[in-house]
Amino acid sequence: MATPSADHNHDYQRGAMDIQEQASTYNAFMALTKWGSLALVASLVALVVWFCTPAGFLPGFIGAVVVTVGGIVLLREKPGAH
DSSP: OOOOOSOOOOSOOTTOSOOHHHHHHHHHHHHHHHHHHHHHHHHHHHHHHHHHSTTOHHHHHHHHHHHHHHHHHHHSOOTTOO
16 A cells, blocks of 8 residues: 655645635625524514414514514625625
8 A cells, every 4th residue: 555645746726726606605605694684583583473472474574574674774785705
C-alpha cells in the first residue's frame, strides 16, 4: 500500500477558484430559509388562534397578516447590505 506523500503537485491555487455558483446557492438557500420560516410562523399563528382559542378564523387571519407584514418589514434586504 502506498503512503501518501507530503509533496502535492496539484494545479490547485488557494483563492483562485470562481465561487459565484456556490455564493448564489448559499444566498438562495438563506433567502428560502428566511421567507419559509416567516410563512411557517404566520401559518402557525393563524392555525393556533383559529383552532386553539375561542377567537375563531378572523382574528387568526388578522394575526397572521400582522406577523407577515412585520416579518416582511424586519426581514427584507436592507440597501447596501451586500
